[in-house]
Amino acid sequence: MSWGDALAIVGGLVAGVISGTMGVGGGVVFVPFMTTGYRFTQTLAQGTSLAAIVPTAVVGGFTHIRQGNVLRDAAIWMGAGGLGGAVVGAVVAVHAPSGILARLFALFLFANAFVLVRSALADRTGKPAAP
Amino acid sequence: MSRRQRFATIGFLGGLMGGLLGVGGGLVMVPLQVVWAGMTQKQANATSLVAIIPIAIAALPIYYFHAERPQVDLHMALFLVIGSVVGAYAGARLLKLIPERILKMLVAAMLVLVGIKEVIAP
Numbered sequence: 001m002s003w004g005d006a007l008a009i010v011g012g013l014v015a016g017v018i019s020g021t022m023g024v025g026g027g028v029v030f031v032p033f034m035t036t037g038y039r040f041t042q043t044l045a046q047g048t049s050l051a052a053i054v055p056t057a058v059v060g061g062f063t064h065i066r067q068g069n070v071l072r073d074a075a076i077w078m079g080a081g082g083l084g085g086a087v088v089g090a091v092v093a094v095h096a097p098s099g100i101l102a103r104l105f106a107l108f109l110f111a112n113a114f115v116l117v118r119s120a121l122a123d124r125t126g127k128p129a130a131p
Numbered sequence: 132m133s134r135r136q137r138f139a140t141i142g143f144l145g146g147l148m149g150g151l152l153g154v155g156g157g158l159v160m161v162p163l164q165v166v167w168a169g170m171t172q173k174q175a176n177a178t179s180l181v182a183i184i185p186i187a188i189a190a191l192p193i194y195y196f197h198a199e200r201p202q203v204d205l206h207m208a209l210f211l212v213i214g215s216v217v218g219a220y221a222g223a224r225l226l227k228l229i230p231e232r233i234l235k236m237l238v239a240a241m242l243v244l245v246g247i248k249e250v251i252a253p
Contacts, residue, residue, distance in 0.1 A: 008210035015211070016218020021226050022235055023161075023176065025183075026215055027154030032245045034207065042253065046153020047194030047202035052211040053155055053187045059216065061181040069177035071170065077135045078142030078160065078182035085146025085156075086186040090193035093151050094202060101152075102253030108152050109246035113239035115158070120235035 004038070011037065012052070019056075023119065026056055028112050031105060042101040043094060137168055142182050150190040155183035 015029035027049045034045035064070050093101060132140070141163045145156030157179045164175035194202040 012214020016215035017222035020219035020222030051208035064177035077138035081139035081142030082146035086150035089150025
């Protein structure tokens with residue numbers, strides 16, 4: 001195991017803590033971690049992030065199924081629709097210039113920051129956390 | 132629009148974002164499930180996590196096979212997963228001890244800074 005691998009574990013750790021406690025996904029941390037820390041291109045960081053999301057979502061998803069929080073019908077139809085959307089999105093992504101993808105990703109980061117601020121402010125007033 | 136069509140549309144939008152940006156798509160699916168399908172926040176979070184499984188699995192081979200070179204670093208992904216599994220577990224246990232509001236603000240500020248950097252020098 002190299003220093004690079006050890007750093008990757010630390011990055012994953014940070015992503016895990018943030019997604020486990022704040023309700024945002026792991027990709028929010030994974031992708032910028034790889035583009036800034038390892039100089040990955042935006043496309044390579046995004047593909048690698050998806051690979052890291054699969055096992056994480058499988059473990060988390062099955063835990064929620066066992067706890068009875070998942071609406072079966074909704075999950076099945078969302079998954080079916082998601083399959084189609086994911087193929088379209090990924091085909092566009094692998095052919096898009098890395099610079100444009102990075103800027104689109106910046107919008108995604110701003111949106112996540114907005115969600116976090118809104119939920120932090122909601123905590124203060126005692127209202128339920130925002131989605 | 133029937134309920135099933137509604138869920139399929141929510142999934143499609145989540146998948147589109149997930150595939151395009153290499154993320155799960157929960158950012159669009161969770162609020163849509165709450166406002167458009169009347170689900171509780173807890174149900175929406177859990178159900179979207181399950182829908183993310185096919186989204187990530189469908190997008191992955193396209194990043195691997197459809198580009199000129201494979202755009203997936205499996206070695207890096209493995210170490211990220213090791214860290215994030217431990218982090219998610221630790222985070223859930225530490226939830227009551229951490230000042231959540233301040234941390235959320237800090238993470239939000241960090242995301243904005245990284246976003247600005249991506250816009251200026253992608």
